[in-house]
Amino acid sequence: xxxxxxxxxxxxxxxxxxxxxxxxxxxxxxxxxxxxxxxxxxxxxxxxxxxxxxxxxxxxxxxxxxxxxxxxxxxxxxxxxxxxxxxxxxxxxxxxxxxxxxxxxxxxxxxxxxxxxxxxxxxxxxxxxxxxxxxxxxxxxxxxxxxxxxxxxxxxxxxxxxxxxxxxxxxxxxxxxxxxxxxxxxxxxxxxxxxxxxxxxxxxxxxxxxxxxxxxxxxxxxxxxxx
Amino acid sequence: xxxxxxxxxxxxxxxxxxxxxxxxxxxxxxxxxxxxxxxxxxxxxxxxxxxxxxxxxxxxxxxxxxxxxxxxxxxxxxxxxxxxxxxxxxxxxxxxxxxxxxxxxxxxxxxxxxxxxxxxxxxxxxxxxxxxxxxxxxxxxxxxxxxxxxxxxxxxxxxxxxxxxxxxxxxxxxxxxxxxxxxxxxxxxxxxxxxxxxxxxxxxxxxxxxxxxxxxxxxxxxxxxxxxxxxxxxxxxxxxxxxxxxxxxxxxxxxxxxxxxxxxx
Numbered sequence: 438x439x440x441x442x443x444x445x446x447x448x449x450x451x452x453x454x455x456x457x458x459x460x461x462x463x464x465x466x467x468x469x470x471x472x473x474x475x476x477x478x479x480x481x482x483x484x485x486x487x488x489x490x491x492x493x494x495x496x497x498x499x500x501x502x503x504x505x506x507x508x509x510x511x512x513x514x515x516x517x518x519x520x521x522x523x524x525x526x527x528x529x530x531x532x533x534x535x536x537x538x539x540x541x542x543x544x545x546x547x548x549x550x551x552x553x554x555x556x557x558x559x560x561x562x563x564x565x566x567x568x569x570x571x572x573x574x575x576x577x578x579x580x581x582x583x584x585x586x587x588x589x590x591x592x593x594x595x596x597x598x599x600x601x602x603x604x605x606x607x608x609x610x611x612x613x614x615x616x617x618x619x620x621x622x623x624x625x626x627x628x629x630x631x632x633x634x635x636x637x638x639x640x641x642x643x644x645x646x647x648x649x650x651x652x653x654x655x656x657x658x659x660x661x662x663x664x
Numbered sequence: 665x666x667x668x669x670x671x672x673x674x675x676x677x678x679x680x681x682x683x684x685x686x687x688x689x690x691x692x693x694x695x696x697x698x699x700x701x702x703x704x705x706x707x708x709x710x711x712x713x714x715x716x717x718x719x720x721x722x723x724x725x726x727x728x729x730x731x732x733x734x735x736x737x738x739x740x741x742x743x744x745x746x747x748x749x750x751x752x753x754x755x756x757x758x759x760x761x762x763x764x765x766x767x768x769x770x771x772x773x774x775x776x777x778x779x780x781x782x783x784x785x786x787x788x789x790x791x792x793x794x795x796x797x798x799x800x801x802x803x804x805x806x807x808x809x810x811x812x813x814x815x816x817x818x819x820x821x822x823x824x825x826x827x828x829x830x831x832x833x834x835x836x837x838x839x840x841x842x843x844x845x846x847x848x849x850x851x852x853x854x855x856x857x858x859x860x861x862x863x864x865x866x867x868x869x870x871x872x873x874x875x876x877x878x879x880x881x882x883x884x885x886x887x888x889x890x891x892x893x894x895x896x897x898x899x900x901x902x903x904x905x906x907x908x909x910x911x912x913x914x915x916x917x918x919x920x921x922x923x924x925x926x927x928x929x
Binding site: 576577579582583584588589591592595596597598600628629630631634635 | 704745746747749750847850851859860861862864866867897898899900901
């Protein structure tokens with residue numbers, strides 16, 4: 438009896454030691470970086486950097502978002518949303534299925550901490566759309582009950598942590614796709630359905646204009662980097 | 665052939681019915697259309713237009729352009745939404761045509777300039793700029809320009825704050841706290857102290873040392889309830905029930921904030 442008990446205690450101690458040590462590594466930025474670079478090692482796992490790059494610049498050509506410097510809270514929330522299916526993301530859905538909660542936390546911390554300059558977008562900004570987008574972004578379309586974007590996304594869209602992501606300098610393909618997803622598809626992870634309501638009330642041209650405007654700006658992380 | 669006339673009668677009845685409904689519904693369900701202020705592009709490019717634009721800058725970036733007189737983290741636009749245009753958020757087009765007016769607050773007939781001084785003293789918890797200062801002059805000019813075409817002395821829909829019908833149940837801060845947590849804390853913070861973006865105030869504090877003082881209009885539960893009902897959460901006005909609006913207003917106004925300056929001496 439006592440031998441069995443001792444064995445159990447010993448193995449428990451060992452496993453606690455083992456667990457805490459991996460948990461320690463799992464919570465660190467290094468583990469997050471490793472996931473970003475090569476996935477978490479589970480069969481079929483995909484490296485985040487294949488679409489978001491190692492420094493989080495994203496890939497404008499396929500509308501993969503820039504995530505460098507987005508808050509860890511927000512990144513974690515979004516990945517969990519993709520797993521749960523509350524955030525419409527057909528590509529990401531397959532990729533994040535194998536990530537554990539601590540994997541997600543680690544990779545969110547990693548990308549929240551990296552900085553990278555803006556990558557060239559797929560086309561130069563269209564001046565007419567930028568002008569319309571700027572009006573909606575800075576002043577709103579209150580006749581349609583659309584407040585200025587910057588009221589919730591911060592001055593010039595630099596974000597209001599932790600709930601409201603930065604959209605300043607995000608690529609236009611991603612921005613437009615999210616607005617469309619909020620309006621018509623199954624992105625429903627926005628708090629209180631705020632974005633779903635707002636995006637539905639915009640016309641497609643207005644959605645495009647807003648995307649074009651924010652994509653024409655410099656992302657907040659690099660501008661603070663320059664100072 | 666036989667059922668022809670019957671169908672015809674039925675059909676005409678339907679048309680009549682739907683027609684009368686169509687005619688009746690706007691009068692029944694909708695308030696008179698609110699006043700449409702002129703658009704930005706119509707501000708003239710002359711000295712008057714410059715004053716109007718200056719008024720708008722003070723209105724939206726009050727701390728930057730009138731910082732000396734501001735004692736908290738609010739701007740004019742914190743309450744007068746859409747740069748002072750939004751109906752039921754005390755729009756400036758409604759203000760200009762409503763003054764001079766007797767106010768029970770101080771038992772005086774106030775001019776618009778004096779009323780704006782009150783905003784600085786109570787809602788901005790600061791000091792009133794002099795009546796003949798550039799600040800008051802620009803804000804009055806901005807208000808004047810925005811009211812272009814509005815009838816003077818006539819009640820316009822949405823020209824002031826929304827007056828709530830009396831609550832069914834006594835407004836309860838404890839119920840209100842739950843509403844606040846579910847609907848308001850996202851932006852104004854669970855502690856009510858607002859949210860920042862970098863060094864800038866993003867969402868205004870709704871209580872605490874940097875919010876409006878006890879003498880402000882919104883420190884009255886009925887006023888705040890009306891504001892919340894029509895305007896909050898942003899883009900989702902009228903989504904709270906009347907009772908929820910009363911309760912959350914009772915909660916917010918039960919929280920600590922700077923004293924009424926009239927009672928500080």
